[in-house]
Amino acid sequence: MPIITLLTDFGYRDEYVGLMKGVILSINPTVTLVDITHAIDSQDILQAAYAIHSAYRYFPAGSVHLIVVDPGVGTGRSLLALEMKKQFFVAPDNGVLTLLFGEHDETRLVRLSNADYFWETVSRTFHGRDIIAPVGAHLSQGTDLYQLGDAISPAEAVRLKDIEPQRADTGEITGTIVSVDHFGNLISNIHHQMLTQIEQFTADNRVIIRIGSHVIPGICRTYADVPPNKALGLIGSRGYLEIAVNKGNAARRLNVGKGDTVQVKI
Amino acid sequence: MPIITLLTDFGYRDEYVGLMKGVILSINPTVTLVDITHAIDSQDILQAAYAIHSAYRYFPAGSVHLIVVDPGVGTGRSLLALEMKKQFFVAPDNGVLTLLFGEHDETRLVRLSNADYFWETVSRTFHGRDIIAPVGAHLSQGTDLYQLGDAISPAEAVRLKDIEPQRADTGEITGTIVSVDHFGNLISNIHHQMLTQIEQFTADNRVIIRIGSHVIPGICRTYADVPPNKALGLIGSRGYLEIAVNKGNAARRLNVGKGDTVQVKI
Amino acid sequence: MPIITLLTDFGYRDEYVGLMKGVILSINPTVTLVDITHAIDSQDILQAAYAIHSAYRYFPAGSVHLIVVDPGVGTGRSLLALEMKKQFFVAPDNGVLTLLFGEHDETRLVRLSNADYFWETVSRTFHGRDIIAPVGAHLSQGTDLYQLGDAISPAEAVRLKDIEPQRADTGEITGTIVSVDHFGNLISNIHHQMLTQIEQFTADNRVIIRIGSHVIPGICRTYADVPPNKALGLIGSRGYLEIAVNKGNAARRLNVGKGDTVQVKI
Incomplete structure (x- = not known):
């Protein structure tokens, strides 16, 4: 029973989170889904960064955390998958993982590029459903992180600035x-x-x-x-x-x- | 597939409910989680008492219900676990179980004290995550209620007054x-x-x-x-x-x- | 692990969605539950029709979708179960399935009447809990659609008018x-x-x-x-x-x- 969590700024009005869950379950029907929250303020990457940093440590090894706060969807921004302390994180490369990069020296990080692990069609406006959800589902099935794209160092990822007191x-x-x-x-x-x-x-x-x-x-x-x-x-x-x-x-x-x-x- | 339900006044903005679920799944990964509601008005024990009383009867035997409406967290108030009609309830001793005490003559009730069933660290402000969630997870695995603390009679628990018409x-x-x-x-x-x-x-x-x-x-x-x-x-x-x-x-x-x-x- | 989704206008304040889940799990404890949304505007059948039409295609074959936007509850309106593209839909006969009827030529449709598949008591105000949830749970266990009531043609069902541009x-x-x-x-x-x-x-x-x-x-x-x-x-x-x-x-x-x-x- 692998766990996939979802943390987004989608709110609760729409079917968007439900679609992500449908995609995940289409790939891995045995997964346990947990909503962290969908009420991150719209496009507030900093708030999401603190929320996932606070939450992940309460989940067991092997959990996969999907973070979709993605104001840059459809632009050139890339997507990342991070392995850290035996947990996995999939998110846009917009700084939302900043606090996690500092958690542990031994991390593995890739920039997503292998479309074999994406949904069959990829829209220009909803990569949460079309890329992040299917990649997370594959990770929950044991796909190795390095199958998903090219390894990069955390220093190459976007980081939020001035977030420390x-x-x-x-x-x-x-x-x-x-x-x-x-x-x-x-x-x-x-x-x-x-x-x-x-x-x-x-x-x-x-x-x-x-x-x-x-x-x-x-x-x-x-x-x-x-x-x-x-x-x-x-x-x-x-x-x-x-x-x-x-x-x-x-x-x-x-x-x-x-x-x-x-x-x-x- | 034991069931654990959650009923809180946490709202949907924050990661708090997600943390409780992470703790539960860390202890019992096979559980099915159900949100009753997280929109109980802040600290409204009476409203929560009626909500859980209305809800529990629709769940199968063996279900564990966690109720976190807890204005007294961090004070001397204790926490309870109740077994009634083959269902389990874990909640603060603040009256939120009042309507359930009257449901059946044969109940078992304990005041939680055995820290073996708590989370590894217990904060002063979030017993839902640190005590109620792990105790519920252990109950869902078959831990006997009387392992959790000292048995008390319902007459010793806090009750809401003047709630009957x-x-x-x-x-x-x-x-x-x-x-x-x-x-x-x-x-x-x-x-x-x-x-x-x-x-x-x-x-x-x-x-x-x-x-x-x-x-x-x-x-x-x-x-x-x-x-x-x-x-x-x-x-x-x-x-x-x-x-x-x-x-x-x-x-x-x-x-x-x-x-x-x-x-x-x- | 069959999937049952829920799409309602119940909001997130109350225990109503939780009760439906309790009923479902009482009948089929192995089901995976997914909330599409519960924030359809009150009694907005058109909005719900588009939401389920957008959502269902992201779920795997065998999924059961429960739609409860039901201003006519307690009146003479009937309830329907639809099988289409190997997916199942249970909803009031109020037009909320309109867009699905056009999706595929080979559909099976019944008007629910077999109380063997309803909850033990049926209220006059909450058929989501008392009929739609238990019928959905039975479908998820493999009950044949035609056991649930009399077959009708989609032309006999209520349809929303003037919804096309x-x-x-x-x-x-x-x-x-x-x-x-x-x-x-x-x-x-x-x-x-x-x-x-x-x-x-x-x-x-x-x-x-x-x-x-x-x-x-x-x-x-x-x-x-x-x-x-x-x-x-x-x-x-x-x-x-x-x-x-x-x-x-x-x-x-x-x-x-x-x-x-x-x-x-x-």
């Missing part, structure tokens, strides 16, 4: 909100490892988080560490700094959104 | 709208068995339903029993009194919503 | 927008085969598309054939003429929606 000489960290979740929690790109030193000061409330016009003292352990409707910072389930409001919606309450800056200092 | 001495029934569905149908907590006596009077239109500022005569058999855009009462597919508008949206048309009162009298 | 003597084609997708692309009912002759003139920009108050020259090959934020016409992934805006939302930008007219002339 900045640390000033003063120790202050400046990050970005990369995602606002269903509950209105503001998820930053500041990984908890950057905060290890700072976190020791929590008890003294010497850590200060600035976001929008708000100043939030300290990093809490869970939502209920502050009274209802109060803002807090905590390490969210992704492992990144998250700004939340206990039993409330931080995005609405703080009037902060995706792309906004968050600063942490001691 | 009230019947006055005059026979009038006062209930509540517990859910507004996608079509705008207003679903009450008045079970059809409470209306058995009343329903006999339908033909004479001697039953009166009051909701908001509206008075609706009689209980119909289906939507088309009234002209388009007219309001009606009927026993919905859940088995509860439902207020609808034929080919229309009752919530919008009657300006009534969740939590509002509905009265039925002869 | 009109071609004037001048060669001008007048079609309709039948769906607006998640990205705001405007999907028409003008099939690319109607445009074969016209498309040859593309290079000279002698084709003119009129939609709303807008005039769009030519038919492009992909979104990026025009600059960002410019409107274009192209043959979309469904095989129909689609009006899009490169890296933008055509519905919002052109202020055009479902049901609006689109004209193509040389």
